[in-house]
Amino acid sequence: MRKIRWLLWIFLLLAGWVVPAAVQAASAMTLVVNGKEVKPDVPPQIINKRTMVPIYFAGEAYGAKVEWDRQTGTVTIDNRAGKVIRMQPGKKTAYVNGKAMTLEVAPMIVKDRAFLPLRQIGEWLGATVGWDAASNTVIINNKKTIAVNGNPLTQAPVYQLPYGHFVKVNDVAKPLGYEVKTEAKKVILEQGAEKYTIGQASAAQSNGYRLIDGTFAVTPEFLSQVIGAKADWNEEKTACTLDKLQYITGISRTDDGISIESEGKMTYSHFTLSNPYRIVIDFNHARLKEGFDAFVTSAKVESVRYSQYSLSPDRVRVVVQLFEPHNYEIIASEGVTKVVLKEAKPTPPPTPAPQPDKPDAAKPFVIVLDPGHGGKDSGAIGTAGNPEKSLVLSIAKATEASLKQHKNFKVVMTRSGDTYPTLQERVQLANNLKADVFLSFHANSATSSANGTETYYRTPQSKEFASIVHKHLIEATEFYNRGLRTANFYVIKNTNMPSALVEVGFLTNAAENKKMLEPEFQKRVGEALAAAIIEYYNKHH
Ligand SMILES: [Zn+2]
Missing domain, CATH: 3.30.457.10 (Copper amine oxidase-like, N-terminal domain)
Known part of the structure; x- marks a missing residue:
C-alpha cells in the first residue's frame, strides 16, 4: 500500500x-563546484x-x-x-x-x-561543502589545506568561490593569538593593543570576507592585509600557508623545565649540543618582544640564553644549558611552549682527563650573585627617582663580568633582568646548586642624612667571607664605613653556604645617590666585589 x-x-x-x-x-540559489558555477536545470x-x-x-x-x-x-x-x-x-x-x-x-x-x-x-x-548567504550559493569543492605559521589546521574547511578561497576567521586567527569576537555583521580580532575590525553593514558583499554557513570567513590574502601577515598558495591551489610574526614575550621556570611565553602558537625545530649539554630551540616567524626578559636557573637548568638569531627569515634561538644531559619533550600550545625535562641521561663513559694542577681544579667554584628586588619590586627609590632594583642589577652585572674571566668559576645570577624571583627561589637556587658562596646586592634607604656602606652576614661560617667582602667594598665606595653587621635577612639566613648581603650606600642621601648613579662607580664597586670573592677563593684553594 x-x-x-x-x-x-x-x-x-x-x-x-x-x-x-x-x-x-529558491530559484536564485546557485551551485558552485570547485570554484565554477554549475547550472543544473533544477537548482x-x-x-x-x-x-x-x-x-x-x-x-x-x-x-x-x-x-x-x-x-x-x-x-x-x-x-x-x-x-x-x-x-x-x-x-x-x-x-x-x-x-x-x-x-x-x-x-x-x-x-x-x-x-x-x-x-x-x-x-x-x-568534499568541503558550505552555503554562502549573500549570494545564496551552495559550495562544493575538493578539500584544501591551510597552515598557520607552519601548523596545518586539519579541521579547518577551505571554501572555494569564483572570486577566491575562504577560511573561517576563527580557525586562522586563534592560532595567531587573536581573541576573536563576532558581532552583528562584523568580527573583531584583538591581541594586546592590536585591534582589527572586519566587516560592516554591507560586509557580506565584499569579496574579501563573507558569511559562510553563518560564520565569518575571509580569504587568507585579505586577512593578511588586515593583520600584516603573508599568504601563499601552492601552484595547484590546494594548500595555503599563512605566516605572521609571533612575538616571544618571556621565558620562565616551571617545576619540570622552562616555559617560553608567546602571543600565539609557535613552530620550532630543536637539537642538542654537548660539552656543555644544551637544548637549542629555533622558533620560526618569531621575534623577541621589546622589554623581553628571562629568569631561568634551577637545579637542572644552568642558564638560558636567547637571541634574535636571524631577521630574514625571522627566527629566535633559545639555548637551554643544563648541568647534565636530560631527555626532554617540547610541548607547544597557544601562548606557551614548554620544555619538559625528563630523567637524566646516562653519563657517557669517562674519558681520561689531563691531570689537573690542583686536585680540586676540575670542580668549578660556584658563585651565586643575587641582585635584590626586581620586576614588581622596585626596592627603595633614590632621590633622583631611580629604583634600587636597577642600580643593584648593574653593579651585580659588573661583578659577574669580572668573575667570568676566571676559568674555575661558575657564576650564576638569581636574575639577569627586571624580574622578581622570590626570596625562597633565590635561596633554593643557591642551595640546589650547592654554591660555594652567595652574595646579595642592595642599597639602603633611611632619612636624607643617613649615609655610608655596610655589609651583613648571619651564620658563623659566613663571617670570614663577609669581612673580606666588606673590606673590598668600603675601599671602592669611599663612603662612610658603617661596618660589618649581622641581621636575620632571609637570603643570608637560609643559604647553606658562606653568604653576605651588601648595602652599597644610601639611595635617600642625595650625594651618595648621585655618586651611585655614575656608571664608573657601579663598575668599580662591582669589580671590587669580584676581587673580594677571588681573594676568598684563593684562601681556600
Ligand atoms: Zn634592598
Missing part, C-alpha cells in the same frame, strides 16, 4: 502537477530547512560518476576514490560499498531530479 502511494506521488511529481508545499521559493532547493542539491549535476561536476537506473529506481554514485554508494529515492537505507547505512533524510525527487542533502553528498564525495 505504501509503495503504491509512493509511486503515485512520483508520478505526480514527474508530471509537474504538484510541488511539495515545503519547497520554498538546489531548501526543503524542510535543509539544503538539497541535485545529485547528478553536483556529483558529475565534482568528478564523480552518477547513474540513475529508472528501471530499478536506483541512484549510484561512484566517487572515483574507492566509494560506490547505492540508494533509492524515498528510502532511508543506502549502501556504501555494499554495506547498509541509515540516512537522516531519504533521497527525494524534485522535478524529475534526484536530490540529496548537501552535507550527505559532501561526505560521500569527500
Whole structure:
C-alpha cells in the first residue's frame, strides 16, 4: 500500500502537477563546484530547512560518476576514490560499498531530479561543502589545506568561490593569538593593543570576507592585509600557508623545565649540543618582544640564553644549558611552549682527563650573585627617582663580568633582568646548586642624612667571607664605613653556604645617590666585589 502511494506521488511529481508545499521559493540559489558555477536545470532547493542539491549535476561536476537506473529506481554514485554508494529515492537505507547505512533524510525527487542533502553528498564525495548567504550559493569543492605559521589546521574547511578561497576567521586567527569576537555583521580580532575590525553593514558583499554557513570567513590574502601577515598558495591551489610574526614575550621556570611565553602558537625545530649539554630551540616567524626578559636557573637548568638569531627569515634561538644531559619533550600550545625535562641521561663513559694542577681544579667554584628586588619590586627609590632594583642589577652585572674571566668559576645570577624571583627561589637556587658562596646586592634607604656602606652576614661560617667582602667594598665606595653587621635577612639566613648581603650606600642621601648613579662607580664597586670573592677563593684553594 505504501509503495503504491509512493509511486503515485512520483508520478505526480514527474508530471509537474504538484510541488511539495515545503519547497520554498529558491530559484536564485546557485551551485558552485570547485570554484565554477554549475547550472543544473533544477537548482538546489531548501526543503524542510535543509539544503538539497541535485545529485547528478553536483556529483558529475565534482568528478564523480552518477547513474540513475529508472528501471530499478536506483541512484549510484561512484566517487572515483574507492566509494560506490547505492540508494533509492524515498528510502532511508543506502549502501556504501555494499554495506547498509541509515540516512537522516531519504533521497527525494524534485522535478524529475534526484536530490540529496548537501552535507550527505559532501561526505560521500569527500568534499568541503558550505552555503554562502549573500549570494545564496551552495559550495562544493575538493578539500584544501591551510597552515598557520607552519601548523596545518586539519579541521579547518577551505571554501572555494569564483572570486577566491575562504577560511573561517576563527580557525586562522586563534592560532595567531587573536581573541576573536563576532558581532552583528562584523568580527573583531584583538591581541594586546592590536585591534582589527572586519566587516560592516554591507560586509557580506565584499569579496574579501563573507558569511559562510553563518560564520565569518575571509580569504587568507585579505586577512593578511588586515593583520600584516603573508599568504601563499601552492601552484595547484590546494594548500595555503599563512605566516605572521609571533612575538616571544618571556621565558620562565616551571617545576619540570622552562616555559617560553608567546602571543600565539609557535613552530620550532630543536637539537642538542654537548660539552656543555644544551637544548637549542629555533622558533620560526618569531621575534623577541621589546622589554623581553628571562629568569631561568634551577637545579637542572644552568642558564638560558636567547637571541634574535636571524631577521630574514625571522627566527629566535633559545639555548637551554643544563648541568647534565636530560631527555626532554617540547610541548607547544597557544601562548606557551614548554620544555619538559625528563630523567637524566646516562653519563657517557669517562674519558681520561689531563691531570689537573690542583686536585680540586676540575670542580668549578660556584658563585651565586643575587641582585635584590626586581620586576614588581622596585626596592627603595633614590632621590633622583631611580629604583634600587636597577642600580643593584648593574653593579651585580659588573661583578659577574669580572668573575667570568676566571676559568674555575661558575657564576650564576638569581636574575639577569627586571624580574622578581622570590626570596625562597633565590635561596633554593643557591642551595640546589650547592654554591660555594652567595652574595646579595642592595642599597639602603633611611632619612636624607643617613649615609655610608655596610655589609651583613648571619651564620658563623659566613663571617670570614663577609669581612673580606666588606673590606673590598668600603675601599671602592669611599663612603662612610658603617661596618660589618649581622641581621636575620632571609637570603643570608637560609643559604647553606658562606653568604653576605651588601648595602652599597644610601639611595635617600642625595650625594651618595648621585655618586651611585655614575656608571664608573657601579663598575668599580662591582669589580671590587669580584676581587673580594677571588681573594676568598684563593684562601681556600
Ligand atoms: Zn634592598
